[in-house]
Amino acid sequence: MSRTIGIIGGLGPAATADFFKKLIAATPAKGDSDHLRVLIDSNPRIPDRNDAIAGRGESPAPHLVAAALGLERAGADLLVMACNTAHHWQDVIAAAITIPFLSMIDETADAAMRSGAATIGLLAADGARSAALYERALDARGRAWLRLDDAAQRDFMAAIYTIKAGDAGDGVRAGIRAHALSLIDRGAAALIAGCTEIPLVLDANDVPVPLIESTDVLVRRAIAVARQSQRRRSCEAA
């Protein structure tokens, strides 16, 4: 039997739905019963992560831990969180539970390493940038990175909040793409889409270098881990 995946979601809700949809689409299945069991707590009442990191608001940490514990109690065998920025609190979450937590940041940084690019361009929300989540993950792996300057970041962040408000139209698409291309102009040989709202408006065909999408990376990894125990048990039974 495969393992049950728990998703800490609602950060935001549309990104959670996107993650869930991609998880289903990427699962090899001939019918319903081949799919993985997934438990989702989509809780948009969790305080804003970017505001908290900027010191402007309540910490989401107790809410994230509560969601993680609730999902474990409900039967999840492993946890993921469909939000890069919230990984600022990943150690607190992982310490609170007894099941594995798959880190979107670590998995995505590992995938960026495998791209072989000498310099990785980073697109991330304010909170993830302020907390230097990807910067530190790539530093730890000895890989160069570059990111948007402060003015460009403000414009990028406005686009992210526009997407969160439900607008994923041409204007916001063009804006996000322009920021992606600016990083490539400055020398990035691969890009990390380190915010779950990005794939709602940008895909691999929009840029001429590898686009490492944190959502896709974590989806693939979660499926592999959830099915691993299945394969292992099948081998043991054989």
Place this chain on the structure above:
Amino acid sequence: MSRTIGIIGGLGPAATADFFKKLIAATPAKGDSDHLRVLIDSNPRIPDRNDAIAGRGESPAPHLVAAALGLERAGADLLVMACNTAHHWQDVIAAAITIPFLSMIDETADAAMRSGAATIGLLAADGARSAALYERALDARGRAWLRLDDAAQRDFMAAIYTIKAGDAGDGVRAGIRAHALSLIDRGAAALIAGCTEIPLVLDANDVPVPLIESTDVLVRRAIAVARQSQRRRSCEAA
């Protein structure tokens, strides 16, 4: 504070993701925090509903009840189920929990009544058809209905399983649309899309009569009920 919606899902998973996505899209929201909290148990291991109704397989009832109880325990204030056919067991589920269960069948039948159509065409999976879920709901409301004959139903059902296997391409779209049009030719003045896979391949623009989609109807109703308590409490506070 709005109420938390629990979704019994995985029946199938893609239909659950579609329901979740539509719930988010239909929620009036300027940002993450305006959205509703949603708990999902997407459990594709629940035995096939159509097989069970046909007497060919294990009953999903204990699994559906377990999912309902788990969602209530996890904090859901009201429950919905993103699968028409599974509503064959709606009374068992509703009896097991202390929170309200919003029936997709009853809400959709009520919406069909509001269309004013004298005769309602029914598109539903084998199990829902064998159990006469919509037929009985419309009989109880004194409204005429018609449905596919046995041969057409077999072809329709093959298309549904194709969608469940991940293929929502042009072939399956054309097939489902042809069956919808055949009901209109026979006199249906409105159609109930009484299977959550249908809106994955057919929308209102594809047919010349009102298309009452069970997914959309339940999404709108769940949002209204979840937000009702919020408005009521705001009024009390005012």
